Amino acid sequence: MSPQPFDSLKGFAVTFRQMFKKPITQQYPEYKRPVYPRFRGRHRLWRHENGLEKCVGCSLCAAACPADCIRVVAAENTPGNRVSPGERYARIYEINLSRCIFCGYCELACPFDAITLEAEFEISEYSRDDLIYTKDMLLAEPVKRMPVADRDLYDTPTPVWKAES
Amino acid sequence: MPRRELLLEDADTRDLTKLAGYEAIGGYASLRKALDMERQAVLAELLDANVRGRGGAGFPMGRKASFLPHPDDTPKPIYLVANADESEPGTFKDREILLRVPHLFVEGVVIAAYTIGSGHAFIYLRGEYLAEFEVVTAALEEARAAGYLGKNVLGSGWDLTVVVHRGAGAYICGEETGLLESLEGRRGQPRTKPPFPAISGLYASPTLINNVETLATVPKILELGGKKYARIGVENSAGTRVFSLSGNVVNGGNYELELGTTLRELIDEIGGGIPDGRELKAIIPGGSSVPVLTAAEVDTPLDFDSMAQAGTMLGSGAVIVIDDRCCMVQLGLRVAQFYMHESCGKCTPCREGTRWMVQLLRKIEEGEATQGELDVLLNVCDRILGNCLCPLGDAAAMPVASYVAKFRDEFQRHIDEGACPFGGESSLAGVLAPVDQHDAHLRSQIEVPGIRAERESLTEAHG
């Protein structure tokens, strides 16, 4: 007996069987798969509980950035206008997200945990200028919340210093 | 050894503060003798006498004087400086000499100035010694009136001006280059050596600096002759010294003894032993800057070599007796506080290290320290030793390290028991150091518009 057409029929059978199996395709954007807890998405600047910004404008994130996409201009806190604890704050803080490679070095470099990379990744824009995020944009809560996978399942326990800072 | 007095001879029976009294026992005869000799000959006598400096370092005086250039070989003036800034804790021998035999000291100054060819002598007197200042200036005035100093000393054609300068309360100005800086009107912070004062000292000119007791010995050396003086005492530690005995002892005070007398003799026989029936625990043999000796080492002779062999130093000759009611940790803390307070602040290890030592010792004394912190204390002492600009840093680190080494169990008990085992009953309890009484934070009074002084620090705001 010749192998053909039996082998071809076997192959077709695989195809036909798959046609009736439930696909594992996740239907994005109706279903958004939860990202891992350490996922590096869009940056976020944080505040202390008393409302002062954590960022002191030290520019270490700009120094660490391999893509050179962060621009920090610092200014002095005055008694009338205290923005951060300490002597200085970031008057201008801009990240050019079209250059950013989302490596997370800025998060690692920050001495005050002022900047972290959060879960948001839906940041497409129509114009490149809109991709330059300013400080207010980075300080704000994200408009859309991305689902984040359960920390206990996927991550080592959050160290004390991070959870309580 | 028998008690033998050279410097303080006759001081008990006569009033030697007045010129008449001093001359009556043959005072200023050595000066006349010296003026008849060549300068080199006087220097030779001093070298033969092998007298070692009495200030603390113990450097042979004759050799130090020989480092100075001959007056003909240098265009600069030559200066003599008498170090009367006695500040080593436990030491009060110089004040004895200044108060009771000032003319002996003045005569020594004049002879020493003659020997090195100096026309200007400075006496740097500790500022707190008010009575001594009165006595010394009165003696100098008497000497000048009698022609023993000033213009044309005793008709020799040589002029000597003596200036008394009062210090302003810094231990570091007892260090020779710190003293020179203070004398020049600057901050009393030591200089690096080389150049040594013998080449470039006061006003960058050759200078000989000696302790009061060393200078007071000079007339006696000339009276006896250098070689005869060298036979007093023991090998390599010639002559007598005035030892200041203090602490937990019945008869504290200044006692002039031949070098080589043992500590036991001084403490038990002359000093009357420990009062209140307590036991001897420790002895500091040469001022707080030297390592401590345990009670077992009480038979160590008081001379330079024996002390060095025992791992400590003869230092300033101040013997502090400690009985078993004294907590060694408290003693270490008190001593460290002194050095922290007196550190001049010029070099990093002493300035920062002494402060750290005090913080660690305080924590140990309060019983809050961990085992690791005791090791850190020893490591800090080790890191200060040898790295400082002047010996003050070593003077802080060596004693404290010796307390830990020789009384380790007491330190250990503080750590293990979480409190001082003496429970507030130690003889040092409640004794305050000056540093506890100062609040030295300086507040700026400059008002300059344009800059806002921040008052919150980063750590404060973080909470």
Add this chain to the structure above:
Amino acid sequence: MVRVTIDGQEVLAPKGQGLVETAASVGIEIPVFCYEPRLGPPVGACRMCLCEVEGLPKLQAACTLTATDGLVLRTARTSEQAAGGQSAILEFILLNHPLDCPDCDKGGECPLQDLTFRFGPGSTRMQFPKRTFDKPIPISPLIALDRERCILCYRCTRFSESVSEDGQLVAANRGAQSIIATFEDEPYRAHFSGNVLELCPVGALTSTTYRFRARPWEIQNVPTVCGLCPVGCNVWATTREGKVARILSRNHPEVHEGWLCDKGRFAYDHLRAEDRLRTPLVRVRRRGFEEASHEAALDAAEAGLRAAGSSVVVAFSGGETVEQATALARIVREGLGSDAALLPDDWDAALDAFRAPLSAIRDADVCLILGDDPVVERAPVVDLWLRAARRAEAEVIAVNPAGDVQAAPGSAAQVCADLREGKKVPTELRETAKSLKSAKRVALVWSEDDPTGGRHVGALANELHENGRAEVAVYVLPRTPNGRGVATAWYTVGEGRSDPPGEGEIGALVVSGDEAASDPRVADLAARASFVLTTAMFQSELTAWSHVVLPGTSYLEREGTYVNLEGRPQRLRRAVVPFGPDELEWLAQLAERFGVAIDPWAAPTAAEQADLPPADEFAWSRPDPQAPPGKPAGPGLELVRIGALFSGAAVERIPQLQFQRPAAEVELAHEDASTRGIAPGEAVVVTSNGTSRELRAGLNRKLRVGVVRIPAEHAKDFGDRVQVSRLSTGESR
């Protein structure tokens, strides 16, 4: 030369060379904090440089050691003991050092950070509270002091004590509570205070004008030359995002040894002043000024100049580059046919026979200072050299109304003539003449305006050289930064011809630069001119009179050559781009319209530090000039106007420098004050030439009787003599 072994490497070094330099010469780093050879002999205070020396048990401070034959040194690289010692020192420094790196301006360019990384411990064992102070404290409007960060290296106090000799920055307290403070807590007010910012190895002393402006990884440094005084200190212009953020010094050992004055260091923000002219302005009849395009402005300029024919006068400011001055000279001389110019500083080229670098002042035996303007106000760094000379045991003699020899005002030329006499020297100059005679190396400093271009002092130098066989260096201090270069360019283009402006009507006046625009002589000329073309950075009375105003550029925005007072041609480099074309560019365009071909750019050069061409080939060949007659005596007191350093358009626009502006004071001699019953600090009325002004009286023990000194900007409209009286009595004498 001696043989020294460092880390096993044999090095041949000059005997007595500092070991830190010897090690550096073979690429071995010995870490230091307090070591700075420019501050004098090493102190060995910080103990950072501890190294092992063979034969000595303890570690030694390498900075205090010099190269001697057979010395064997082991640094931290090869000696565990030394590495441990250096790590210990860093641990001790960091013990009480605050965790300020993110806040601190020094971060990124901080030797403490770098040395900790290379030689220090990896972590801290300090768990106790650190010592704290109030911080930061402004010790002047320019400098902020942070005592917590201070590592007490004492470089700043040593600078204040033994370089600038103002004694204002001192150490107070003792031990761990030592602090740096100003004397009596007064603001640090001195001409050279900014140098401590560069000396401080940590962020304890920081600049308030640069505070938080940039981080070291965000900046570019452009090597250029300061253009605010004729010394021409070499600087780095630090720029961020196209703006100058600060000025740092770039050590030229012969010119300024790395020191800068506060004007040169802090006046850079005048580039961003709000009232800076940004576009060309053309006066339109009955409508005042209108902004015009560059082309339109050049058209108007061309029209005005053509209408003037050859009746054109050009007023230079002394701030032009040599290329600019040459271009302007060629337009006026070749294009317009006029040789009339007003030069701010004249210069006689024969003085080049006595040229020498400024560093030669320190090696002189006698320094003679002539002229009524204080040297520190006219060319500040020269004053530092003179102080260095005095410390090196030279004899420094100042001959002026307030000097060691109290000369009459304006008598500098007569003094030169008198000192040339030899035998018949007047009494008060005898000592000076004796010192000059026995000196082997003489430095002559001329510190006032001289219309002969320096011939008086040149004649004296020639005399000393010929008859005294001395080596003489002459330093004539021009009033303007490139006065010498401009004068040379003008004479070179015209082959020596030059006409004074002349009386009567002028067809066109070309005013080049702000200094010329504020010169009263130029205002006189403008009143007589039919057409005025002005280049300036800022608006002024003169620009309001002009017909065409072109925006000027600062020395930081131009590329070109400045010739400093030594005769050293130095290259200015463009640190930031100006608003529009710079002067050379539009001069080239204007020149084209008159048929003169000029390159719109300066010739390229790669030299970072300029050399001074030697003086060998020049010889003094001038007849002895006549000293001008003395001023007639009269009632009242003789006025000497002082040109202050902290004046001028740039300084006026820096808020942090306002505290240095000359006070409204009149300096009196003690006798004059007591005969008038005036106490120090009292308010007085000064009257002259029909005007009167209220000033505060200051007494100067060294001031010559019969003379008063007033800063020039408070003595406007005064004549040569003034009357001074107490405010309350009103009697003038």
